[in-house]
Amino acid sequence: MEELFKAAEQETRPDVRASVLGLPENVDPENEGGSRPAPECPSRAGYEGQPRSTRCPVGVFVPVRSTPRSGSEQRTPVSVGAGRMRRMTSATAADYGWIRSSSSPFAHGLEVGYSLTLVRGVSPSELFRIVGAEPRGACQGLNELIEAQQEFLDGYEEWPEAFLAGAFTAQGEGGNWTLALEFGGDLGTRPRLMEALSAGTRAVSHSSNGGKPMHFFHWYEEGELRTTFEWPADRTGSTPDALNPLMLEVGLNPSGDEDPDVDRKAAVLALTERLTGVRVTEELLAEAEYQVGEVPEEPVEEWQGITIDVTDAHGEGTHVRLRRDQL
Structure with missing residues (x-):
């Protein structure tokens, strides 16, 4: 069984992972007991070569092992883009x-x-x-x-x-x-x-x-x-x-x-x-x-002028804009 999970973790297509784990094609390995269709996703082998627009959407992950890891190795995916926050690691x-x-x-x-x-x-x-x-x-x-x-x-x-x-x-x-x-x-x-x-x-x-x-x-x-x-x-x-x-x-x-x-x-x-x-x-x-x-270093935009705040004798505020060639 351990070998099956290792093989499944190498594949990001949910339908292929389900096949490796011996599950029906319409079962999502990430949804415990669920039978909703798993989303399509290119394989991990092709991931790095794919344009960003065709990469796996945020929230699609490899399945979690049924046998828990020990200590700091326990990991559960985190999905921010899908609107829910789940732990990916237990780091503190x-x-x-x-x-x-x-x-x-x-x-x-x-x-x-x-x-x-x-x-x-x-x-x-x-x-x-x-x-x-x-x-x-x-x-x-x-x-x-x-x-x-x-x-x-x-x-x-x-x-x-x-x-x-x-x-x-x-x-x-x-x-x-x-x-x-x-x-x-x-x-x-x-x-x-x-x-x-x-x-x-x-x-x-x-x-x-x-x-x-x-x-x-x-x-x-x-x-x-x-x-x-x-x-x-x-x-x-x-x-x-x-x-x-x-x-x-x-x-x-x-x-x-x-x-x-x-x-x-x-x-x-x-x-x-x-x-x-x-x-x-x-x-x-x-x-x-x-x-x-x-x-x-970040390029600095060339300044074109300055603005001076002025308060008159009656306490009214205004401002004066001076161009660079006026200084």
Whole structure:
């Protein structure tokens, strides 16, 4: 039976999964006891090569094993796009306590600032193409990536108008995800880039500006910012409350004061895992082979003039608009 479930997990077409498991064709393996027709979906083997418009819709997943996994391996799919929130993993803040260790590969990011972005179904090379990055070879492990970033900065007298990002492929919900990590950059916080990266898929990011109390979380779906926050109780986006059940489970309070015993940053990493299925570990970050790209800074629009607010002698307010050539 274990072999049957392994075979079923390799196939994303519900009718094929039903056949592998010996179920009638009109039975959906994900709907326990249900007999509604399963939705059509291209096979996993063809997933990566399909245009985004023909990929599996959000909410179609492989069946859950009938024999529960033990401990942290227990996983149930999460479906946000279908309007219902189900657990994909059981991760909580406690699973990410390692980020505070002085020897942690994540400690450098917390000190100098970082952005970590996960995008489903987009390869590292495609991610760099979308964000307009120039390829800069590869780094074996996080230490090499940090050294490459430092050498890059040392080549400029002032802060450069670009930064290095490292990216690699990780397994998660729905197949391959690209994890992009950079120090001192802002790839995961730029709306234009995140909208482009999440077009037809999902992208999740979290970041810190290093040492200062500014830590952000962003969840994009189908090119739309669904939920973002710095403080869990102050959320914005098109669906600011959609993640509230998951936030509570990982240790974040979406409606009030924070629990002083919960590490908010660790809880954000756990929330990211709940949405992506990617478990970020010390070993994963330390040992991955990173493709490296030089990401340009966001272009600044050239200003055309200024507006000056003026209050006259009678207390009436007005404003004066001056063109650039008038200054």
